[in-house]
Amino acid sequence: MLADLEQLIKLQQIEDEAAVARARIEELPAMVETLGARLEASEGELALTQQKLDDSRSARRELEKNLAAVQTRLDRFREQLMLVKTNKEYQAMQGEMSAAEGEIRRLEDEILERMIEGDDLTAEVATASAALAAEKKAVAEERAALEREQDTLERRLGQIVDERARHVGTLAQEMLSLFETVAERRNGSVAVRARDGRCSGCQVRLRPQLFNDVRTNSHLIQCESCQRVLYFEPEAAAPEGGTAA
Ligand SMILES: [Zn+2]
Structure with missing residues (x-):
């Protein structure tokens, strides 16, 4: 092969390799950003589930407070029942008490539902928490791999620049x-x-x-x-x- 031609082809190969390395280096920041977004999504998922659990617990506490209030009312009715004078008063009191008992059953059912929901949400929080831990590990590994790749590419690019300079020195003007x-x-x-x-x-x-x-x-x-x-x-x-x- 003609020496000039061979040298031009060699220069082209050097430039092509440099272009590929530069293009890849340019892609890396966006890939690192994607990793960050993945981590944020996973953190968001855990925060959301934790929030649901917190809301469910405070709703349950509210129901328990209401239950205690109705029970107090019912106790008071029971005491007052001893003091009523007429049958009419007695029946009215019975009506109040049976309404309070109905209210208590309803509140107890709701509290039970919240307890079951709380168990489910606690499990969901554990799952989301484990998923986040796994994602953190995966992201850290992928980030380290990208950093290693960047180092390797930059080192190689430095070598290519030297190779190019040496090669150009052998080329006719x-x-x-x-x-x-x-x-x-x-x-x-x-x-x-x-x-x-x-x-x-x-x-x-x-x-x-x-x-x-x-x-x-x-x-x-x-x-x-x-x-x-x-x-x-x-x-x-x-x-x-x-x-x-
Ligand atoms: Zn052509």
């Missing part, structure tokens, strides 16, 4: 200028493969003679449409050892 000119116009894509008679940079079909020249890799040939530098790389061997022209 006009090759470097060519690379930079095309890179600026084509978003960093300079040396591209010619495949199936096409420029893989802009997909334009190459003249057959031009494609044949590219296949030799012995000249510096630019795509007539996009000016990218073309090179040829045989396809990976077909399974049946085909007869590609």
Whole structure:
């Protein structure tokens, strides 16, 4: 292969690897943010369940207070019952007492319901609490993995920058200028493969003679449409050892 061509391809590989590393580094903060949001959701779930349990408990305390008040009233009726003089008064008192007893049964039923609800909610709080603990652990691990990845990428990027500098030092000035000119116009894509008679940079079909020249890799040939530098790389061997022209 022509040495200039080989050097341009090498420079392209270096730049591509750097671009991939930079793009990945740029993605990382959003991924870390997603982890934070996951943790917040889990914390919110626990807080909500805890709030339901607190509300249920205070509702139960309120019912118990009411129950105590009705029981006091009922006790008072019982005492007063001894003191009534007439049958009419007696019946009125009985009516009050039976209303109070009805109220007590209703309150006891409601308290029982709240107790069952409290047990369920206590279990839910335990579940949410365990889920949060698991999520905290998972998030911490994933966060650490992302930080390690970032360190690795930044270290690698530093090496790539050095490699690029060393490599550029071996390039002829006009090759470097060519690379930079095309890179600026084509978003960093300079040396591209010619495949199936096409420029893989802009997909334009190459003249057959031009494609044949590219296949030799012995000249510096630019795509007539996009000016990218073309090179040829045989396809990976077909399974049946085909007869590609
Ligand atoms: Zn092209």
